[in-house]
Amino acid sequence: xxxxxxxxxxxxxxxxxxxxxxxxxxxxxxxxxxxxxxxxxxxxxxxxxxxxxxxxxxxxxxxxxxxxxxxxxxxxxxxxxxxxxxxxxxxxxxxxxxxxxxxxxxxxxxxxxxxxxxxxxxxxxxxxxxxxxxxxxxxxxxxxxxxxxxxxxxxxxxxxxxxxxxxxxxxxxxxxxxxxxxxxxxxxxxxxxxxxxxxxxxxxxxxxxxxxxxxxxxxxxxxxxxxxxxxxxxxxxxxxxxxxxxxxxxxxxxxxxxxxxxxxxxxxxxxxxxxxxxxxxxxxxxxxxxxxxxxxxxxxxxxxxxxxxxxxxxxxxxxxxxxxxxxxxxxxxxxxxxxxxxxxxxxxxxxxxxxxxxxxxxxxxxxxxxxxxxxxxxxxxxxxxxxxxxx
Amino acid sequence: xxxxxxxxxxxxxxxxxxxxxxxxxxxxxxxxxxxxxxxxxxxxxxxxxxxxxxxxxxxxxxxxxxxxxxxxxxxxxxxxxxxxxxxxxxxxxxxxxxxxxxxxxxxxxxxxxxxxxxxxxxxxxxxxxxxxxxxxxxxxxxxxxxxxxxxxxxxxxxxxxxxxxxxxxxxxxxxxxxxxxxxxxxxxxxxxxxxxxxxxxxxxxxxxxxxxxxxxxxxxxxxxxxxxxxxxxxxxxxxxxxxxxxxxxxxxxxxxxxxxxxxxxxxxxxxxxxxxxxxxxxxxxxxxxxxxxxxxxxxxxxxxxxxxxxxxxxxxxxxxxxxxxxxxxxxxxxxxxxxxxxxxxxxxxxxxxxxxxxxxxxxxxxxxxxxxxxxxxxxxxxxxxxxxxxx
Numbered sequence: 001x002x003x004x005x006x007x008x009x010x011x012x013x014x015x016x017x018x019x020x021x022x023x024x025x026x027x028x029x030x031x032x033x034x035x036x037x038x039x040x041x042x043x044x045x046x047x048x049x050x051x052x053x054x055x056x057x058x059x060x061x062x063x064x065x066x067x068x069x070x071x072x073x074x075x076x077x078x079x080x081x082x083x084x085x086x087x088x089x090x091x092x093x094x095x096x097x098x099x100x101x102x103x104x105x106x107x108x109x110x111x112x113x114x115x116x117x118x119x120x121x122x123x124x125x126x127x128x129x130x131x132x133x134x135x136x137x138x139x140x141x142x143x144x145x146x147x148x149x150x151x152x153x154x155x156x157x158x159x160x161x162x163x164x165x166x167x168x169x170x171x172x173x174x175x176x177x178x179x180x181x182x183x184x185x186x187x188x189x190x191x192x193x194x195x196x197x198x199x200x201x202x203x204x205x206x207x208x209x210x211x212x213x214x215x216x217x218x219x220x221x222x223x224x225x226x227x228x229x230x231x232x233x234x235x236x237x238x239x240x241x242x243x244x245x246x247x248x249x250x251x252x253x254x255x256x257x258x259x260x261x262x263x264x265x266x267x268x269x270x271x272x273x274x275x276x277x278x279x280x281x282x283x284x285x286x287x288x289x290x291x292x293x294x295x296x297x298x299x300x301x302x303x304x305x306x307x308x309x310x311x312x313x314x315x316x317x318x319x320x321x322x323x324x325x326x327x328x329x330x331x332x333x334x335x336x337x338x339x340x341x342x343x344x345x346x347x348x349x350x351x352x353x354x355x356x357x358x359x360x361x362x363x364x365x366x367x368x369x370x371x372x373x374x375x376x377x378x379x380x381x382x383x384x385x386x387x388x389x390x391x
Numbered sequence: 392x393x394x395x396x397x398x399x400x401x402x403x404x405x406x407x408x409x410x411x412x413x414x415x416x417x418x419x420x421x422x423x424x425x426x427x428x429x430x431x432x433x434x435x436x437x438x439x440x441x442x443x444x445x446x447x448x449x450x451x452x453x454x455x456x457x458x459x460x461x462x463x464x465x466x467x468x469x470x471x472x473x474x475x476x477x478x479x480x481x482x483x484x485x486x487x488x489x490x491x492x493x494x495x496x497x498x499x500x501x502x503x504x505x506x507x508x509x510x511x512x513x514x515x516x517x518x519x520x521x522x523x524x525x526x527x528x529x530x531x532x533x534x535x536x537x538x539x540x541x542x543x544x545x546x547x548x549x550x551x552x553x554x555x556x557x558x559x560x561x562x563x564x565x566x567x568x569x570x571x572x573x574x575x576x577x578x579x580x581x582x583x584x585x586x587x588x589x590x591x592x593x594x595x596x597x598x599x600x601x602x603x604x605x606x607x608x609x610x611x612x613x614x615x616x617x618x619x620x621x622x623x624x625x626x627x628x629x630x631x632x633x634x635x636x637x638x639x640x641x642x643x644x645x646x647x648x649x650x651x652x653x654x655x656x657x658x659x660x661x662x663x664x665x666x667x668x669x670x671x672x673x674x675x676x677x678x679x680x681x682x683x684x685x686x687x688x689x690x691x692x693x694x695x696x697x698x699x700x701x702x703x704x705x706x707x708x709x710x711x712x713x714x715x716x717x718x719x720x721x722x723x724x725x726x727x728x729x730x731x732x733x734x735x736x737x738x739x740x741x742x743x744x745x746x747x748x749x750x751x752x753x754x755x756x757x758x759x760x761x762x763x764x765x766x767x768x769x770x771x772x773x774x775x776x777x778x779x780x781x782x
Binding site: 024025026028029140149150197209211213214215217219220221222223224225226227228229231232233235236244246309312313314316317318319320321347349350351352354355356 | 415416417419420531540541588600602604605606608610611612613614615616617618619620622623624626627635637700703704705707708709710711712738740741742743745746747
């Protein structure tokens with residue numbers, strides 16, 4: 001049934017017949033669900049689709065822009081990107097503002113609520129029109145409960161009921177997920193299914209990935225921890241401490257945190273984890289990479305070599321059709337992508353790379369919020385979302 | 392629809408109502424499919440299931456033992472295990488015999504056909520009763536075409552149309568897959584769905600894995616190469632050549648091939664790949680491991696350390712509910728499992744290991760043929776399999 005909601009949300013399906021053909025579900029099953037969506041005002045069937053065969057012309061399926069709104073927040077360690085969208089995926093209002101995730105959940109979520117309410121005012125919308133909110137966080141999340149689980153970069157957030165708190169404030173379901181999972185979903189829905197399985201890798205303050213399976217579903221794993229590649233041990237790095245408490249993690253040697261430390265002090269003690277840094281320092285790092293500063297370029301190339309070896313292993317394990325590189329560091333220059341490509345093509349199995357596409361995100365910085373919008377809309381249109389709506 | 396065939400094949404579902412509840416498919420959809428299965432003589436609805444509510448008692452779903460047979464072959468580098476089973480998964484006849492996969496496809500497949508025909512004679516069955524054959528091979532397979540793709544341990548098999556050849560000999564569909572994928576499927580169907588995602592790791596002549604997703608489907612990847620962990624580069628092994636042409640692969644340092652070479656000649660040149668060895672040598676290695684021979688135990692422990700680090704990475708990427716260790720080397724002593732456990736619990740994310748089970752195969756050596764039987768039966772009962780049957 002999840003494929004049904006996904007197809008309706010995509011706006012790409014014209015008729016009940018097409019839905020039946022593409023999901024394999026009975027027309028009666030589809031009919032019952034569409035009738036409920038129409039009764040709830042979420043979709044309308046207007047106009048006539050071009051008849052592709054005998055019989056009466058099919059009615060066209062359309063999502064109602066007036067049927068409600070979704071609120072999405074994509075939170076990274078230093079930045080929040082928030083949007084209001086309608087059910088046709090149109091972004092009606094958006095704002096990006098600096099945060100410090102380490103300020104803890106009360107402060108950060110109060111700021112997020114304020115930002116959303118401000119955007120709703122801006123477009124003259126009523127908070128009661130909000131059908132679902134979706135938030136991405138830079139750490140492991142138990143998405144079934146909407147709760148971060150021991151997130152290394154988010155002091156004070158462990159076990160905090162983010163989903164419950166936001167759901168109560170807006171009186172609607174609240175989806176909470178890892179930020180990279182949301183990015184992977186956004187990217188995946190912007191591409192044809194021939195690009196699945198898809199792995200989205202974010203390289204920024206931390207390093208993480210989101211995995212989309214052949215059928216288009218996020219691979220969460222047994223505990224919602226799948227894709228957490230930042231804490232995989234990489235070769236020759238046992239002397240480098242990571243914020244997670246382990247040593248030799250990918251994130252400890254190839255993230256913005258490690259680069260900023262190296263630029264601050266080339267002789268820094270690698271036996272203690274890198275400390276916090278400011279948004280200004282991250283922006284300065286990205287600027288130095290973009291300018292091609294020699295020392296910074298060397299750091300990026302070293303990081304790309306380590307990342308490329310690990311991505312080659314990922315390719316052997318998952319054999320994805322597409323690997324997408326995103327995040328502030330990946331976007332700053334071509335060195336990261338070039339290094340990863342080199343690692344993958346020299347080390348991964350030929351069979352697993354013959355059809356592989358390795359590229360930047362087609363959506364860029366809005367990838368995460370688009371993923372949040374898509375997951376919120378797919379939830380609103382699902383049988384589960386409908387149940388919540390009616391209770 | 393694949394979940395429908397899977398549930399019917401499992402024999403665990405009693406009624407149409409239960410099928411509708413568990414698949415989310417409309418009763419009409421299920422009815423159409425079951426009517427076709429019944430018309431083809433594949434299932435019978437006999438007796439009455441215990442009524443669980445008002446209305447007329449549901450009819451019981453049963454697979455017909457008389458409805459046909461499946462032939463399965465699980466081929467490793469040195470051994471073929473072949474079975475004949477009916478659609479209720481009962482193994483009617485089986486045989487295990489030595490092979491040399493390097494003899495090439497014509498010889499090995501001729502032997503396989505002979506073995507199957509011999510077993511059919513033994514149980515007095517007609518080859519026309521065979522509905523589907525399924526074969527597992529120790530290398531990468533394009534399962535959509537039934538063709539091995541550059542398999543390092545199988546000289547002469549690259550691109551050979553195994554599925555087509557076997558299908559023509561028995562006049563029925565022939566499924567060809569990587570042997571470890573078949574094992575993963577067999578193991579998964581013997582366990583409850585709470586044990587998904589599941590990763591099956593085989594440690595024998597080579598090393599490979601099969602991945603079962605949360606919904607119970609095999610994760611094939613874009614080219615059918617997913618799970619090929621044997622050629623991932625492991626630390627500190629750049630001086631060890633692998634049969635695949637690369638250096639430092641897991642398989643080059645932690646498989647039976649590498650151990651047999653080390654026992655033959657502790658000063659062997661690691662810069663050339665390990666050569667072939669005989670079944671007798673593999674059996675002698677397994678016996679020495681089982682006897683606790685000091686030198687061999689050290690080799691197993693070293694291999695387990697390397698494997699454990701890699702499995703820790705797999706746990707971070709996939710967050711499986713269960714990891715299963717199978718194959719001749721894993722089964723020979725507890726050192727392999729203990730070493731892998733130690734690597735995983737010291738390195739993988741706590742969130743990803745809190746519900747993880749790491750164990751031996753519950754099915755043991757028959758895992759692969761059971762997986763072949765299950766996949767053949769699920770194919771026979773699928774809409775696709777029915778189409779073939781009628782053409």
